[in-house]
Amino acid sequence: MRAFGPDDGPSVVDLVVAAGMFARDEAGFLAGGVLEPDGEGSTCLVEDAADGQGLASVLFYRPEDSAERAYDLTMIAVRPDLQGGGRGAALMRHAEDDLRERGQRLLVVRTSGTDQYARTRAFYRHLGYVEHARVPDYWTDGDDLVLFTKRLSA
Ligand SMILES: CC(C)(COP(=O)(O)OP(=O)(O)OC[C@H]1O[C@@H](n2cnc3c(N)ncnc32)[C@H](O)[C@@H]1OP(=O)(O)O)[C@@H](O)C(=O)NCCC(=O)NCCS
Structure with missing residues (x-):
């Protein structure tokens, strides 16, 4: 894994579109600098695919606006043909370990209640x-917000 760089925006867009998270015309904002470090803890990591075909995965987490020592898992995606191999779990462990080291308390996940995200909720x-x-x-009519948390420290 490596830190997201200014040239990675288009590859992240390709990945999240392939992963079914956004339509291409909705995903353009990801190429506009939002994933770059903001100096306040926001972290985006990417993993180059071994076959040279873009990115294998992306992970983005950032501080909650108001809650104390809490982070939001804003985005996680694994290239569809690489899903189910433990990559997603490894990314989550990485975020949790990193945030524990930074003294954070809580990781918050907001996902969707649709059938399409049943596997993600099980994950x-x-x-x-x-x-x-x-x-x-919440997200749109017929698409509920499902909120999960995990405590990072006792
Ligand atoms: C969600 C996502 C990131 C998971 O990544 P992944 O690499 O496929 O997940 P992993 O292979 O690491 O699975 C982790 C664990 O979850 C388990 N798991 C996966 N699907 C499961 C299911 N349907 N029910 C129960 N457990 C499941 C796996 O068995 C694995 O456990 P194991 O390591 O003990 O075998 C990936 O599937 C993805 O990119 N999905 C599309 C985008 C998305 O939904 N992003 C999140 C938006 S909130």
């Missing part, structure tokens, strides 16, 4: 994330 549960809330029709 977070499997890694010890606890579902605490559902907000109906």
Whole structure:
């Protein structure tokens, strides 16, 4: 894994579109600098694919705006043909270890309640994330917000 660089925006867009997270015309904002370090703890890491075909994965987490020592897992994606091989779990462990070292308390995940994200929700549960809330029709009508957290320290 390496830090996201200014030239990685288009490759991240390709990855999140391939992973089904955004339509291409919705994903352009990711190429606009939002993933670059902000000096306040925001962290984006990418992994180059071994076959030279763009990125294998991307991980982005940033401090919650108001909560004390809490981070938001803003984005995680693994290239579809590489999913199910333990990459996602390794990325989550990396974020958790990094944030523990930084003295953080809580990692918050906001995902979707649609059938498309059933596997993603199972993934977070499997890694010890606890579902605490559902907000109906949050992302759009028929697409609920599902909020998970994991404590990083006692
Ligand atoms: C969610 C995502 C990042 C997971 O990455 P991944 O590399 O496929 O996941 P892993 O292979 O590391 O799986 C981790 C664990 O979850 C488990 N898991 C995966 N699917 C599961 C399922 N349907 N039910 C229960 N556990 C499941 C795996 O068995 C694995 O456990 P193991 O290591 O003990 O075998 C990836 O599938 C992805 O990019 N999805 C599309 C984008 C997305 O949904 N992003 C998150 C938006 S909030």
